[in-house]
Amino acid sequence: MDNAIYSGRDVVEFSIWDVLRNLLLAARWTVALSLITFAAGGLVAIILVLIRNRTDRWGKHVVVLYVQLFQGTPLLMQLFLAYFGLSALGFQISAWGAASLALTLYCSAFLSEIWHGCIQAVSKGQWEASACLALNWAEQMRYIILPQAIKLAIPPTVGFMVQAVKATALASVIGFIELTKAGTMIANATFKPFMVFSIIGVLYFCLCYPISRYARSLERKMNVR
Amino acid sequence: MSDKPLTSEIVIEAKGLKKFFGSKSVLKGIDLTVFQSEVVAIIGRSGSGKSTLLRCLNGLEAFQEGSVRINGAELKTNNAQTLRALRQQIGMIFQSFNLFPHLSVGENLMLAPHLVHKKTKNELSTQAINLLKRVGLEEKFHAFPDELSGGQQQRVAIARALAMGPSILLCDEITSALDPELVSEVLQVVESLAQEGMTLLMVTHEMNFAKKVSHRVIFMHEGRVHEEGSSIDLFTNPKTTELKQFLSSI
Ligand SMILES: Nc1ncnc2c1ncn2[C@@H]1O[C@H](COP(=O)(O)OP(=O)(O)OP(=O)(O)O)[C@@H](O)[C@H]1O
């Protein structure tokens, strides 16, 4: 291998299986980061939606500001701030922790905006009719509003989730070794970037495609009622 | 059916009701008394505050001044507990039906009694079927709202309101969204309710219907009760120029 000799390092021969195995191992971290982001981000989003719906003007403003802040700045910058910013302030945080934190906040902003919109999209008449039947707020939400809002929310939520899986790649900039970062390292070591990044592409596709597929079947199921 | 109702118990009493939207004054001091089993029609130009009045009476809108009593109990729009009690006595039907589209007709009728009155499944379905019979739709129990005509949807909405056992029904232009040929099936149901002694407060543009079933007609103009009286008096012998104009414009 000529390239390997020029690099001045020990010549190591990587088979495609070695590459694949190492990428699959790294993909676990992409999956883990995505899952944490969805779970924690979804939870925070629910809280944000509740605050926005249940409090007076003040709470609404805070949530809107929060959403604008995270939607209006690059995720890359948020990752840098979470990692380097926090440690500059004296909080020791691992790349793993910083990536989870930044992606959770980022996701929560988008998801809360999507879900808030879907709740708003249920007609005011549904609130009024159920109020006139003496339902309280929790009952209105649980039995009337959410069943209709969730149906509306599935496509945009899934669309965003697929984006978020791909966005985890940005965590590589703070040294978190997930699929993309591992791929870069392997590509540098093997001098086969085309093969490595093709495999990475396939792996991301394998993560994202089932999500969209599942969403479509869920949508179909809900349309049948 | 213009005879006065037999009882004289007051079920709705509004005094000095004032409502603003921002700085815009929409209700400018409404005094209104409705007796049990009375049928009252509210007429007036668009924007005169008819809907707003109805919505203040069941707490859908908060008002700024005055008081409302329903069956003797003071309406407090900021108290969820008393609102829940009040809304079991006072039902409302909307122009746009507002059925719950994700629930079948039967479920539309049973949901609120299930949650609020904690009735059993058997009681609920028997009641729902009986109510559907009453509005002539017993075969639609399993249908979904989007499978029904407008007239059928509105009859389901009436049945749904009745399922809570109210003594008062507020109707806001409940036939205005219907094709002309579907209006009468809904009005028939309303008329039968009136005959059974339901207290009805209805905003309507169906003047013939108002004449036929209401004991009293209220003409609203710019946020005030401008003229009121028995339906015969009001329609045949209007006193104010505004009412004369209004009647000649329709
Ligand atoms: N939510 C609202 N916010 C601001 N203004 C409102 C609101 N609802 C009603 N209004 C205003 O209050 C006035 C009275 O409205 P309302 O709906 O009570 O009239 P209406 O007599 O029912 O008219 P229509 O015959 O068109 O239904 C109108 O000028 C309307 O623009």
Ligand SMILES: [Mg+2]
């Ligand atoms: Mg109106």
